Amino acid sequence: MAERNTEQIEKIRDVVAQDLLSGRIDLLLGWEKGHYWWQSRPLFARSKKDLDKLVWDPFCAVNLSRYLPDELKIHSKVGVLVKGCDARAFNRLLQDHMVQRDRVVLYGLPCPGMLDYSRLAEEAGGNLVGLVEQNGRVILKTDSGEKEAERKDLLIEKCRDCLYPNPVVYDQMLFSPQGEKSAPERFKVVEELENLSAEERFAYWEKELSRCLRCYACRQACPYCSCRECFVEQENPRWQGRAYQTSENFMFHLVRAYHGAGRCIDCGECERACPVGIPLQELNRKLIKDINELYGDYEAGLDAELEPPLLTYRPDDPAAFSEK
Amino acid sequence: MSAALNETSADWEPLVVAFCCNWCSYAGGDLAGTSRMSYPANVKVIRVPCCGRMNPMFVLRAFQRGADGVLVAGCHPGDCHYSTGNYHGRRRLSAFKRLFEFAGFEPERFEVRWISSSEGDKFAEEMETMTAKIKALGPNRKMRDARWQSVTQSK
Numbered sequence: 144m145a146e147r148n149t150e151q152i153e154k155i156r157d158v159v160a161q162d163l164l165s166g167r168i169d170l171l172l173g174w175e176k177g178h179y180w181w182q183s184r185p186l187f188a189r190s191k192k193d194l195d196k197l198v199w200d201p202f203c204a205v206n207l208s209r210y211l212p213d214e215l216k217i218h219s220k221v222g223v224l225v226k227g228c229d230a231r232a233f234n235r236l237l238q239d240h241m242v243q244r245d246r247v248v249l250y251g252l253p254c255p256g257m258l259d260y261s262r263l264a265e266e267a268g269g270n271l272v273g274l275v276e277q278n279g280r281v282i283l284k285t286d287s288g289e290k291e292a293e294r295k296d297l298l299i300e301k302c303r304d305c306l307y308p309n310p311v312v313y314d315q316m317l318f319s320p321q322g323e324k325s326a327p328e329r330f331k332v333v334e335e336l337e338n339l340s341a342e343e344r345f346a347y348w349e350k351e352l353s354r355c356l357r358c359y360a361c362r363q364a365c366p367y368c369s370c371r372e373c374f375v376e377q378e379n380p381r382w383q384g385r386a387y388q389t390s391e392n393f394m395f396h397l398v399r400a401y402h403g404a405g406r407c408i409d410c411g412e413c414e415r416a417c418p419v420g421i422p423l424q425e426l427n428r429k430l431i432k433d434i435n436e437l438y439g440d441y442e443a444g445l446d447a448e449l450e451p452p453l454l455t456y457r458p459d460d461p462a463a464f465s466e467k
Numbered sequence: 468m469s470a471a472l473n474e475t476s477a478d479w480e481p482l483v484v485a486f487c488c489n490w491c492s493y494a495g496g497d498l499a500g501t502s503r504m505s506y507p508a509n510v511k512v513i514r515v516p517c518c519g520r521m522n523p524m525f526v527l528r529a530f531q532r533g534a535d536g537v538l539v540a541g542c543h544p545g546d547c548h549y550s551t552g553n554y555h556g557r558r559r560l561s562a563f564k565r566l567f568e569f570a571g572f573e574p575e576r577f578e579v580r581w582i583s584s585s586e587g588d589k590f591a592e593e594m595e596t597m598t599a600k601i602k603a604l605g606p607n608r609k610m611r612d613a614r615w616q617s618v619t620q621s622k
Contacts, residue, residue: 345571456554463561
């Protein structure tokens with residue numbers, strides 16, 4: 144079992160219980176324990192009793208804002224616990240007019256970064272039964288003893304290069320913010336791939352994408368994939384074929400990534416949700432990097448008032464092709 | 468279409484799909500025709516209202532269904548019939564072109580050009596260059612739908 148951060152959970156519970164009882168919110172989106180101790184799944188709390196299940200631990204990686212558009216169809220006011228990435232996802236949905244600001248109450252949780260079970264298990268060696276956190280270090284408990292490791296080495300992929308651990312939009316901040324972060328290696332893999340030849344890049348992507356099951360978990364987890372009808376399910380024209388072959392894999396993944404051009408908040412939920420471990424984030428980051436290079440720095444989800452770069456233009460824009 | 472299918476033969480001819488904006492480039496193609504300029508018959512023109520209408524799925528679908536190269540042609544910046552369509556198109560197609568290359572496709576296979584309705588000569592010239600480049604590059608095998616050949620050949 145992960146040691147429960149009882150003090151913090153109590154504080155969250157007190158605040159939201161009050162709002163649930165007073166009718167300020169009808170539903171709270173939070174996290175509860177999943178089947179295994181190292182899984183935290185979304186909690187949909189409608190009463191004070193439901194809040195007993197609430198947790199806030201190093202496994203609360205699921206982006207809760209993604210559930211808002213659906214929940215707002217049946218509830219008039221929804222409260223959400225937001226980490227840094229959930230808050231930027233909320234801005235994304237706000238810009239897409241998928242949520243209304245006055246119907247959502249955001250409780251800000253500064254995020255220390257979430258832990259990756261597969262990395263924990265690998266580090267521990269033996270059968271991992273629990274962990275304790277202490278000052279940036281994690282003590283892993285196995286059947287045969289204890290092992291200590293740096294917390295930053297055990298983060299899930301999406302948290303490693305996170306620039307905004309603190310919520311950028313909230314109604315109430317519950318804890319004191321995390322310190323500033325930098326992510327010097329955010330585009331490292333993209334740059335490495337750019338330096339390869341076209342043939343090598345094609346071989347890389349053909350291999351990675353060949354694992355795709357077309358389960359569309361990446362789309363379901365993604366805050367920018369908010370279309371009511373997705374192109375993969377359109378029947379006429381049927382853009383996305385069902386066949387298992389390279390060209391259909393590229394069709395899906397290039398178009399999925401492209402739909403996030405200038406909109407992707409780089410929360411990494413697609414990659415985390417992928418059951419076969421396709422490095423989807425590198426496609427998204429490639430677009431972020433290019434758009435920053437060509438049309439000026441833009442960080443999606445930071446400010447809902449700023450216009451996304453692909454919805455606007457300047458007459459003297461550069462182009463990626465010859466304009467002679 | 469049959470030319471594009473004989474990929475193994477020495478006299479292989481590429482298929483180039485050109486998406487032309489209705490107001491400038493398509494009219495430019497018309498001018499090339501009425502001025503009796505010749506350009507390769509490998510080019511198949513598809514008319515679109517504006518290059519801002521271009522959905523990257525059009526490009527990928529063209530590659531799936533037999534194209535070896537795709538060219539998008541629109542009005543020069545500032546000349547768009549809809550005032551700003553090509554400015555938006557420039558940003559979108561630039562982002563797509565870079566992503567397309569990142570996925571490992573040859574950059575020459577997808578091009579964007581500005582061709583006005585008075586530039587019949589430029590139209591013919593661009594089609595000539597594009598066809599020559601694709602011919603040198605060889606057939607597109609990476610993005611081709613595996614079922615496409617057998618379906619068309621059996622017809």
